[in-house]
Amino acid sequence: MTTTKVSVNVEWLSACGGCDTSLVDLHEKILQLFDAVQIQHWPLITDIKERPKAKIGLISGAVRSQHDHKVAVEMRERCDAIVAFGTCAVYGGISAASLAHSNAEILDRVYVHNPTTVGGAAPKNTVAVLEDKVLPLDEVIPVDLYLPGCPPHANFTFEALAAVIAGRVPKARDESVCGRCKRTMKKTEVAAIDSGYAHPMDPSLCFLSQGQICLGSVTLDRCLSPCTEVGAACTGCAGPTMQILTEPNRDLRTEVAERMSLLTKIPAAKVVETMEAGAKSHYAYAMATKMVGSKPTFLIKKWIEKIEATT
Amino acid sequence: MSVQVTIREEACRGCQMCVDVCPTKVFTYDDAAAKARVSGVEDCIACLSCVYLCPSMAINEAGYTAVKNFYRDLDFSRRMERFL
Numbered sequence: 001m002t003t004t005k006v007s008v009n010v011e012w013l014s015a016c017g018g019c020d021t022s023l024v025d026l027h028e029k030i031l032q033l034f035d036a037v038q039i040q041h042w043p044l045i046t047d048i049k050e051r052p053k054a055k056i057g058l059i060s061g062a063v064r065s066q067h068d069h070k071v072a073v074e075m076r077e078r079c080d081a082i083v084a085f086g087t088c089a090v091y092g093g094i095s096a097a098s099l100a101h102s103n104a105e106i107l108d109r110v111y112v113h114n115p116t117t118v119g120g121a122a123p124k125n126t127v128a129v130l131e132d133k134v135l136p137l138d139e140v141i142p143v144d145l146y147l148p149g150c151p152p153h154a155n156f157t158f159e160a161l162a163a164v165i166a167g168r169v170p171k172a173r174d175e176s177v178c179g180r181c182k183r184t185m186k187k188t189e190v191a192a193i194d195s196g197y198a199h200p201m202d203p204s205l206c207f208l209s210q211g212q213i214c215l216g217s218v219t220l221d222r223c224l225s226p227c228t229e230v231g232a233a234c235t236g237c238a239g240p241t242m243q244i245l246t247e248p249n250r251d252l253r254t255e256v257a258e259r260m261s262l263l264t265k266i267p268a269a270k271v272v273e274t275m276e277a278g279a280k281s282h283y284a285y286a287m288a289t290k291m292v293g294s295k296p297t298f299l300i301k302k303w304i305e306k307i308e309a310t311t
Numbered sequence: 312m313s314v315q316v317t318i319r320e321e322a323c324r325g326c327q328m329c330v331d332v333c334p335t336k337v338f339t340y341d342d343a344a345a346k347a348r349v350s351g352v353e354d355c356i357a358c359l360s361c362v363y364l365c366p367s368m369a370i371n372e373a374g375y376t377a378v379k380n381f382y383r384d385l386d387f388s389r390r391m392e393r394f395l
Contacts, residue, residue: 083395138390143393144393145393145394145395146390146393146394146395147394147395148394156395159395160395163395170395172394172395174368174394175319175322175367175368175369176366176367176368178322178324178366178367178368179319179321179322179367179368179369180322181324181367183324184324184325184345185324185325185326185366186325186326187326187327206324206326208366216366217366217367241368242368242391242394243363243368245387245391246383246384246387246388246391247383247384248383248384250363258364259326259328259364259366262326262328262331263326291384291387291390
């Protein structure tokens with residue numbers, strides 16, 4: 001590692017804190033990191049309010065409020081390189097589910113007409129005014145590097161930081177979650193979509209082969225596939241694969257449908273229909289970014305209207 | 312230079328989609344290992360069907376001339392270069 005320490009500012013916007021906490025998952029490697037970097041500002045572990053000038057700025061979280069916006073702009077001014085750290089900063093993350101509703105509707109649902117609140121009123125002295133909609137970091141400031149993941153696995157974080165500090169290109173595969181999954185994909189006679197909750201599933205067989213929707217094949221591996229190992233299908237938290245992001249004619253639901261229809265007897269159209277009905281969940285992590293939200297095939301408002309009309 | 316096709320073995324889930332989709336039968340299926348193998352690379356026409364279909368994105372092709380994808384969003388593609 002270098003003898004002069006690299007200065008780093010870490011900042012969170014609208015985030016859960018998971019990305020910051022995942023930095024601690026570096027375990028002993030964090031000592032190597034601290035040999036090389038000087039942490040100057042990190043709300044999770046320090047009480048330093050100022051943001052001094054730094055070489056690297058790590059920002060997690062989406063831009064949801066005007067405060068987030070201001071902080072992001074200030075970080076850009078103070079840091080030479082900005083890393084969008086985690087799915088929320090890269091794509092907008094789960095708070096993008098709010099895109100389906102207006103701010104007024106959301107405030108009304110949370111504070112006034114909430115099933116567990118009686119006589120509620122919207123707060124008058126808001127701490128931070130909400131932006132009109134959720135924005136990924138690069139809609140507000142130029143971003144130098146992106147590290148998606150919810151949170152990114154410590155292996156990727158360490159490699160990314162080590163590479164940035166050493167000024168080299170990081171080693172990162174663009175494989176999907178299936179690349180690390182231990183399950184085998186086999187062709188089966190399954191003819192209907194399975195929720196996966198009604199009966200025990202085969203723990204060694206691919207979810208798609210068993211008729212359960214899994215986003216593993218359309219999700220970038222920044223996690224080392226822990227969920228499928230413990231029996232949970234991939235929900236796509238690290239965002240879509242490169243081919244979906246770069247090519248407008250490729251989409252999460254059509255790619256899952258194509259592969260699932262090749263593995264099972266379930267027609268592709270049925271998979272597409274099911275995924276559209278659950279679009280708020282299936283597209284949750286990345287719909288705020290224009291890379292997904294502006295696709296001509298992405299019609300979430302229409303899908304939600306369709307569901308609301310039938311319920 | 313001729314086309315080279317490689318599969319990262321650990322990432323292969325054994326689905327056989329590449330075996331089925333390939334128009335020139337470049338792949339064979341190894342039953343014992345439950346993995347796809349590259350067996351006829353000299354026939355590869357670099358259509359990239361396998362590369363796009365592979366659920367793991369485990370297939371790599373090199374040594375072919377790429378035709379510019381007219382529908383690809385160049386701005387997004389440039390952004391991809393900065394993904395860690």
